[in-house]
Amino acid sequence: MTIVSKLKPQKVLFIATRQIGDVLVTTPLIEKARELWPDAEFHFLGYRGKLGMLKGNPNISKVIETSDRPSFGEYLSLIGRLFQRYDLAIVTQPSDRAYLYGLMAARRRVGVLGGHPQGLTEQDKTKRSKSEKQNAWKKFISLHTVDVDYFAQHVIAEKLRLLEVFYPNPHDVFNKPISVTPPAGEALSPGVANQLRSPYVVVHPGPLTAYKRWPLAYWQTLITWIVKQGWQVVLSASPAKQDLQLNHDILSLLDPQIRQHVVNTLGELSIPQAGTLIRGALAYVGVDTSITHLAAACNTPTITLFGPTPPTNFGPWPNGFMGEQPYALRARSQTVGNITILQGPGECVPCRKAGCEDKASSNSECLDHLEPSQVIEALQSATQQ
Known part of the structure; x- marks a missing residue:
């Protein structure tokens, strides 16, 4: 010793x-x-x-x-x-x-x-x-x-x-199962709580940087499909101006009949409140960002869209996994525990650069080519639809 x-x-x-x-x-x-x-x-x-x-x-x-x-x-x-x-x-x-x-x-x-x-x-x-x-x-x-x-x-x-x-x-x-501890829950504000009805899916489109974004039209397709399953959609966002604008832009694309089944939280939830919201959800869909890690820690079925970031380095941890590495570096779809990681096509995936132009404002072709049908299939599997 x-x-x-x-x-x-x-x-x-x-x-x-x-x-x-x-x-x-x-x-x-x-x-x-x-x-x-x-x-x-x-x-x-x-x-x-x-x-x-x-x-x-x-x-x-x-x-x-x-x-x-x-x-x-x-x-x-x-x-x-x-x-x-x-x-x-x-x-x-x-x-x-x-x-x-x-x-x-x-x-x-x-x-x-x-x-x-x-x-x-x-x-x-x-x-x-x-x-x-x-x-x-x-x-x-x-x-x-x-x-x-x-x-x-x-x-x-x-x-x-x-x-x-x-x-x-x-x-x-x-040598023992490893888990992430989420924050203690906090009651939702009446403004959000009174709009919720089950079952609902939490959707978090906004990453910290633009190169982790998924195209607006793809979110429109996904949300429309979710609502047509008879589920409510709850749009999550940080208080950051760009996240609030992103959710506004997504909502503006939706058919009015679809939009009435979408709750926009307007970036007003604290982290503990976000945990409370996610724990009650049927599933969660989000990009490579901190709230996606929170969703995984809450043991909610989690679908996450990865672009340049290697999931082997920063994929949401599947609670209870024992060992050092739950993920493969590259796979169009991989599920471990309650988490499904989706990646777009391309031999360069994941590059760990800031998008194709290697700057924060860049797009990422791997996310541009990650079709909504792939996300819908993963969500169907996670919810056994």
Whole structure:
């Protein structure tokens, strides 16, 4: 048994300074850490407004919020709250700032190291070499690090491997079923609750970036088919302006007879409320975004449309799966547990670029060629229609 595996920290700080979905995928790590250290006190540091996925999490006794662009005064305040108050910091994001927070807060650290996809071009090799140099100081201050692999390693396996150094046998971290813990539910507002009728399907068209979008006309076809099955459609959205506009554009395409069976939540649901809505749904259909991960965690039949993103890295985790990798890199359709991942055609799929033009505003041909009939077939299978 190594010395590290004998460590029993009393106070542990988890650090995830990114988006909502990145917070949710830390919950299996937190659960596994609780098995290791049943008496330890767990705190969580993340960005303000991004921690709703932890509401009611029984393993987290304190949530610490910080701005994603803190002022000098905020930095000083945070240093005072964190400085050397923890036995261990678990840094789940590879950013310099996350590591600096970990260095400031704890006596020991483990963390994820960033990198670049394995490639053959000289540009890839240059980026990889630069990344290795940037990571040297992070390795130096850490007990243990785990390298990102954007194609072969699932993000949840990546997080869980942060704990492998604390086990006599590193493979033990994967020897039990692994599940994502959704936030505790919250009552829906009367404005939404009074419109619902069962059965309903939640549809979430809006991703964070344009290159993960599915064509508007395809959503029109899918929603029309759902309503014709006698089901209600509930359109979900974040409060972001582009998501609200996207839902408005979809609604404008619908026949008035179809539209009267569609509830638009107008981006007014909190993350816990979204969980409540999804738990009551017959099924969920969405793009590659955080709410899709929430739907999977709620054990609702989940259909998700993947374009450039490798499902082997960031596919929604099927609760109860035991092992490191539930998915194949490329498959037009693959179902594991309650989750079906659909991908469009093309030898370049998945490329892990920002669409075909490799920029946030780009389209993705793989999604443009993912036909509504493929989604309808998956939804039929998930609902046994």
